Amino acid sequence: MHRFHCFPGKGKEGVMQKMEEDERRVVANKQIVLKHYVSGYMKETDMELKSSTVTLCRLPHGSEGGVLLKNLYLACDPYMRHRMSTHVSQTGTLLTSFLPGSVLKGYGVGKVIESSHPNFKEGDLVWGITGWEEFSMIPNPEGLFKIKYANVPLSYYTGILGMPGIAAYVGFFEICSPKKGETIYVSSAAGGVGQLVGQFAKMMGCYVVGSASTKEKVDLLKNKLGFDDAFNYKEEHDLAATLKRYFPQGIDIYFDNVGGHTLDEVLLHMKIHGRIAVSGMISQYNLKEPQGIHNLFSLITKRIRMEGFLEADFEHLHPQYLELAINYLRGGKLVYVEDIADGLENAPSALVGIFHGHNVGKQVVRVAYELTLLIESCLL
Amino acid sequence: MHRFHCFPGKGKEGVMQKMEEDERRVVANKQIVLKHYVSGYMKETDMELKSSTVTLCRLPHGSEGGVLLKNLYLACDPYMRHRMSTHVSQTGTLLTSFLPGSVLKGYGVGKVIESSHPNFKEGDLVWGITGWEEFSMIPNPEGLFKIKYANVPLSYYTGILGMPGIAAYVGFFEICSPKKGETIYVSSAAGGVGQLVGQFAKMMGCYVVGSASTKEKVDLLKNKLGFDDAFNYKEEHDLAATLKRYFPQGIDIYFDNVGGHTLDEVLLHMKIHGRIAVSGMISQYNLKEPQGIHNLFSLITKRIRMEGFLEADFEHLHPQYLELAINYLRGGKLVYVEDIADGLENAPSALVGIFHGHNVGKQVVRVAYELTLLIESCLL
Known part of the structure; x- marks a missing residue:
């Protein structure tokens, strides 16, 4: 199996030169980018949809340890607004500011397209912090969690199971x-x-x-x-x-x-x-x-x-919670309500909407359908 | 031993009529009274020194369960200011407002002059909530604590030992x-x-x-x-x-x-x-x-x-703390600094002073000397 190194269109020329032309693959990648720091109520125009590309390049096995995700669902979480303000990033806090011009980040669900990390392989479904884009290169995937129970709506991993x-x-x-x-x-x-x-x-x-x-x-x-x-x-x-x-x-x-x-x-x-x-x-x-x-x-x-x-801080409780939640969902003891917006281009309005109470249940953005997974999820 | 029922000069005529004249004893009692609810920085003139009396009357043993204290030391605690504001007394909170016209209450050290409560006897030294006055009738002394270790400055029971x-x-x-x-x-x-x-x-x-x-x-x-x-x-x-x-x-x-x-x-x-x-x-x-x-x-x-x-809320920890503190005080491992104002008449200025940082160490008011205790305390 080929291993790829994946990175955005620009840069890393030194690495590029080592690779053969035919070992590269360029993929279109729509992205939601923060235009500028936000002050006051956020608006759709504080973000913009950009067309970019991701280049996949074969790399020696294990050289980087990153994974390339195809993003399926993204969560509209209220704390993301906090990261759009300019403020001092305090040592050790997880909630540092986004950089204007960069792709938003947040919790999402994705499918591993390529991996050079030993814990992940092509086809794995994962949830964790990813980019607001179609494909995300995650250089350090230690913060991604493999999805064990897939016969539930995958979007649930941005919510009740995430x-x-x-x-x-x-x-x-x-x-x-x-x-x-x-x-x-x-x-x-x-x-x-x-x-x-x-x-x-x-x-x-x-x-x-x-x-x-x-x-x-x-x-x-x-x-x-x-x-x-x-x-x-x-x-x-x-x-x-x-x-x-x-x-x-x-x-x-x-x-x-x-x-x-x-x-x-x-x-x-x-x-x-x-x-x-x-x-x-x-x-x-x-x-x-x-x-x-x-x-x-x-x-x-x-x-x-x-x-x-x-x-x-409670990663050690993930397994016991997931087992409980899955059992309760299947037994009908837990109900979960979500509000799904379709398409990455609708992500900004979905995010803005949660601050005006537009969503009923957890607001999620569906970036891509995975048909086989969709059928499986109906078996719940 | 005679048992007394002790109450302020006024009232309770029905009870009075049952008693013999010679079973009564009238004692002068200076008091610090809240004049009115305080708004903003408190002043000495928000309080006033009043001359009152306490009448002691023999009562059948155990009929009331109160104790009469001779107050020795009073603590100037910052939270007392909070009780001088008019505010809704919230259910179950300990910090309800004082009533204008009534004697201030706070932590203090006293000597039991008379008791009809089985746990207390004449001569006992106690600390707990008492009145800002020379003598206090404590109808329900369950909140008073008997002083076990007396060969320390008794004022310490308004502070390090209280x-x-x-x-x-x-x-x-x-x-x-x-x-x-x-x-x-x-x-x-x-x-x-x-x-x-x-x-x-x-x-x-x-x-x-x-x-x-x-x-x-x-x-x-x-x-x-x-x-x-x-x-x-x-x-x-x-x-x-x-x-x-x-x-x-x-x-x-x-x-x-x-x-x-x-x-x-x-x-x-x-x-x-x-x-x-x-x-x-x-x-x-x-x-x-x-x-x-x-x-x-x-x-x-x-x-x-x-x-x-x-x-x-931590009464169960009193014994272990007191033993530790006494041992550390005697061993010189704990140092305690207090600032003592002499005389009840100086209590208002002492209390006002703590909000302006006038005190160095815990502000205490000495209401009365107890000479034998004073000598004992020098043995520390």
Whole structure:
């Protein structure tokens, strides 16, 4: 089997010269590129669709260790907006800024087209961080995960079986330390993470209320996803009264996907020894300056634990979670709702849309169909 | 032995009528009373010294279960300011508002003058919540702790051997989960809690830097209390640069006694998996509106745990802590600095002073001398 070294059209002349012309293959590659740093609400025009190419070149076995992916699905994750702002990249944080002119990166599902890494072979399906483009060269594929259970919709690996699913699982069970009978509030509850947190909470015998931005989503939470109750936060103009109505005795666990004023108000409604899992802050990413949180003194008076987390720290829990999730999906004990936009060219509008609540369920972009996989997935 | 029922001069005529005149004893009782709810920086004139009396009346044994204390020392604790504001008393929180016209309450040390509670007898020394007055009737003394080790300065039971000591101990060891070699920042480091946290951090083999409001306190931190370094925050006009200078690799643990802008800036200087123990917010108690905290997104990017606590939740750890602290004090391994104001009439100015950094070490008010105890304490 030939091994290829894969890289964008430009550069690496030195390496190129060592190769024979007939060992190269040029492939068209549409890409979504960040045009400039974004300030305020992001717009489609902050990104652009570019036509590029990828050149595949045979390389000596194992010389590079990269893989070339054909991207199938891309996740529209709220944190991506944060990476579009100019800000100091803090040492060791995973959320450094994208560079203007470069291809966006995010979680996705792809098929290995070529590999010079011993852990991956042609045809493998993987999920992990990839580029917003048709083909991505991943120089260091250590952060990619091989897909073991393929007879589910592959897009699920951008959601329930990928980062958001693991985030919901570790965020709820590891960070929130839930107990039967406790009261849980989940914001952005119809999103990829929130919809799962609500279902996990019900499995634990908790009382769970979610909030979302439309009636359709509220109905989804109540009727399909099993939340005890749900409300449309856009129709509630006195959040204090709303929280008092749904949680007259207070909130044991707040699973925070939004931050900002909601977090600030929730602090006043927490119970003693409450826990706040800080999962995301979608309300803040498009603001020039994050809103100030004024009620942190509640952390003392109520002895609250507030903890941020990233699923990346819990790789050791992936296998047990995936087995659980697959079994629950197959048994109908977990439901998962996604909103799929078709075609890479629609990725910018899909991403912008999540900040306006346009999606119902996890927003995904389908970059390419894989027909055989599509048929398999129907067997679920 | 006679048992007394003790209550203020006014009221309870029904009970009074049952008693003989000669079974009563009237005692003068100076008190510090809250005049009105405080807004903004508190002033001495927000409190007033009142002359009152306490009447002691013999009661059938065990009928009430209260104790009468002669107060010896009172603690000037920053959280008391919080209780002087008008605010909604939240269910289950310990920090409800004082009532205007009523005697201030706080931690103190007292001697039992009379008791109808089976756990306490005349002559017992105790610490716990008492009134800012010469004599306090404690109807339910379950929250008082008997002083076991008396051959130390009794005032220490408002500090190193009382609430602040236990807060430092549980806050550092239980909430911060420190590890050898970690970097620790302590704000308000010369206060009752901070000075102990720094010493505990050194015992753990950590690198610890404290901040305080005067050169004298900074010298104390460096030369007497064993901090690796210290700075006067009033002389540092660029806290970001200051923190970068003392913590070029970032902060593992922030022991927060001040809240506000300091907390906000520290969030940007925390290391991955850092911990913030939220112990107090002295910078905020006198503000009409707490300052907004804008950098909570760092909780996610750096997976920080931020946790509030009250020592009252850790009563089970009192015995082990007290034994440790007494042994360390006697062995000279722990040093404790306090600032004693003499006389109840000076209590208001002492309390106001802590919000302007006037005290060096824990601010205490001596209400009464107990000569025999004073001599004993010199044996330490």
